[in-house]
Amino acid sequence: MEQTDVLRRVVIEGVAPEVDGGRFAVKRTIGESVQVQADIFSDGHDAISCALLHRHAKDTRWTETPMAALGNDRWQAAFRVTALGRYLYTIQGWIDPFKTWQRDLSKKMEAGQSVDVDVMTGLDLIEKARSRAVKEDEALIAGWMRRIESAPLLEERALILQDPELEDLIARCPDKTTATVYDRTLAVQVDRARARFGAWYELFPRSCSREQGKHGTFRECEALLPYVAEMGFDVLYLPPIHPIGVTHRKGKNNTPTAGPEDPGSPWAIGAAEGGHKAIHPELGTLGDFRRLLEKAGEHGLEIALDLAFQCTPDHPYVKANPQWFRHRPDGTIQYAENPPKRYQDIYPLHFESEDWKSLYEELKGVVDFWIAQGVRIFRVDNPHTKPFPFWEWLIEGVKRTHPEVIFLSEAFTRPKVQYRLAKVGFSQSYTYFAWRNTAWEIREYFTELSRTPVREFFRPNLWPNTPDILTEYLQMGGRPAFMVRLVLAATLGASYGIYGPAFELCENRPKETGSEEYLDSEKYEIRHWEIDAPLSLKDFISRVNRIRSENPALQSDRHLRFHETDNDQVLCYSKHTEDLSNIVLVVANLDPHHTHACWLRLPINDFGLHERQPYQVHDLLSGARYLWHGGRNYVALDPQVAPAHILRIRRRIRTEHDFDYFL
Numbered sequence: 001m002e003q004t005d006v007l008r009r010v011v012i013e014g015v016a017p018e019v020d021g022g023r024f025a026v027k028r029t030i031g032e033s034v035q036v037q038a039d040i041f042s043d044g045h046d047a048i049s050c051a052l053l054h055r056h057a058k059d060t061r062w063t064e065t066p067m068a069a070l071g072n073d074r075w076q077a078a079f080r081v082t083a084l085g086r087y088l089y090t091i092q093g094w095i096d097p098f099k100t101w102q103r104d105l106s107k108k109m110e111a112g113q114s115v116d117v118d119v120m121t122g123l124d125l126i127e128k129a130r131s132r133a134v135k136e137d138e139a140l141i142a143g144w145m146r147r148i149e150s151a152p153l154l155e156e157r158a159l160i161l162q163d164p165e166l167e168d169l170i171a172r173c174p175d176k177t178t179a180t181v182y183d184r185t186l187a188v189q190v191d192r193a194r195a196r197f198g199a200w201y202e203l204f205p206r207s208c209s210r211e212q213g214k215h216g217t218f219r220e221c222e223a224l225l226p227y228v229a230e231m232g233f234d235v236l237y238l239p240p241i242h243p244i245g246v247t248h249r250k251g252k253n254n255t256p257t258a259g260p261e262d263p264g265s266p267w268a269i270g271a272a273e274g275g276h277k278a279i280h281p282e283l284g285t286l287g288d289f290r291r292l293l294e295k296a297g298e299h300g301l302e303i304a305l306d307l308a309f310q311c312t313p314d315h316p317y318v319k320a321n322p323q324w325f326r327h328r329p330d331g332t333i334q335y336a337e338n339p340p341k342r343y344q345d346i347y348p349l350h351f352e353s354e355d356w357k358s359l360y361e362e363l364k365g366v367v368d369f370w371i372a373q374g375v376r377i378f379r380v381d382n383p384h385t386k387p388f389p390f391w392e393w394l395i396e397g398v399k400r401t402h403p404e405v406i407f408l409s410e411a412f413t414r415p416k417v418q419y420r421l422a423k424v425g426f427s428q429s430y431t432y433f434a435w436r437n438t439a440w441e442i443r444e445y446f447t448e449l450s451r452t453p454v455r456e457f458f459r460p461n462l463w464p465n466t467p468d469i470l471t472e473y474l475q476m477g478g479r480p481a482f483m484v485r486l487v488l489a490a491t492l493g494a495s496y497g498i499y500g501p502a503f504e505l506c507e508n509r510p511k512e513t514g515s516e517e518y519l520d521s522e523k524y525e526i527r528h529w530e531i532d533a534p535l536s537l538k539d540f541i542s543r544v545n546r547i548r549s550e551n552p553a554l555q556s557d558r559h560l561r562f563h564e565t566d567n568d569q570v571l572c573y574s575k576h577t578e579d580l581s582n583i584v585l586v587v588a589n590l591d592p593h594h595t596h597a598c599w600l601r602l603p604i605n606d607f608g609l610h611e612r613q614p615y616q617v618h619d620l621l622s623g624a625r626y627l628w629h630g631g632r633n634y635v636a637l638d639p640q641v642a643p644a645h646i647l648r649i650r651r652r653i654r655t656e657h658d659f660d661y662f663l
Contacts, residue, residue: 270315
């Protein structure tokens, strides 16, 4: 042990946020703050000081932010991230002789003890600080010393030495010779705001034709952009748009044999026309796709592209690079299997092949190709079936040059696998939301996602349905079930999505009893949707998305909090902004068949309200306003009328003319 290490008396531990000992970065979006806490202490009774060091990875100089004591040796400071990319942070702590001396001087004066020697000690500490100071501070310290020395009485000198302004000045010139620096440099991955907040709409472009049974095109998809934008969505997600294989093509309802008119599954990628860098000919050309991107932007929409790293037997990779696939003893290529199911139309890539380096580079080249066309969001299909190191390498490499790119992980797998994918770099993740239906399930799950260290690296994106998932709740609950699940997805999560038009048209026919597959699934055939159907939920969806855009509380997941009700069929929770200027309360009837009522209890003091003052709750769905008092209030919800309230809490404000209004 070196001499300097022996003299480093400050201990730094229990740092938060810190993911897996600093192995992975925490996540933020531009404008958010990183609040850092740590246990920082020393032996003996000396006072300590500590600072949070932070900088963008491209910068060379650290910014220091003093840390404030929270009590019981816990300290805290924060910094705001203002640029894309990576930020770094760590902590430094040191024994502070001047702070120790000032504290003890104050105690001696209160006890009426002599402080003449202490004043001399203080002057000596100030002189040492002056020797470490920058030019401007050196002049200020000299001024303070003249002021102290000119004071005629010892008591006056002692009082000047305790001046907070002098303390702040000396604190800028610390002696860090034996300072302890935390033994890890931690990282923050900073994404753009869309990684934190957004509404996604999934649409099969081949079903965009107005002519029933006809294969849609990108040009026809353009005609639906106003429809999607008017509902308030931010991201239009397209399933794979590549050529579809012919060999072992699946037919309608996933039958093993396709008819001559069956278009196949878009996830069966690769044909004579090309692979992952090609466009399905019936959709249009690469130029048509770029035009769709441009037209979507004019409507305030971003296009998200599906990234499915798998191949059909017809994919060009199979012939050109057979070493990228597993081979069975008989020499044939191993197709995908999940016994007893067999998927002869899909060849998984072999990420552990001897030629893995060229495979990695080719797949990154696929991402780079679509980025060059203008795509900045990728929804990644089944990432949990590919190696974690591959995703970490790919995402890090992409973000090094394009930090604005967002990756959404579609991994309905075990929690630890989901979390690991988020840690290695995925910006957002699908969740188990679709199967969390009871109040206790929702409370337990979303408390884990929003109030534990998981929230530092895992950004949930909630989907009540997908082309693969038609839950029993939606099958059996009718229109009210779709409405309440939309409200839950859109308010529990700052990011959510729906598979449409199936969702707004309340498509709830399963392939068979007990199945979550849709009857006549759009994955295997072209569907014709009557988007102007009178019972469509499009107006309701538009209203919910408008509420989201107008209320900042719903644009983050960090302040989600559940509240007590006396009826398990009624779920109550709130979200608020940091300054409590926007507080939104959601009350949802989870039973789509029956009316339920309850008394709910709110922590109104935490909301800045007073027990004896009325406050207004404004139902942003219906427009109704209610005057509530205290924390205990009554709610009744008929699912056939409105299965949920989205309530904005408005405080009572009294003007100088004694006129009351609610803000």
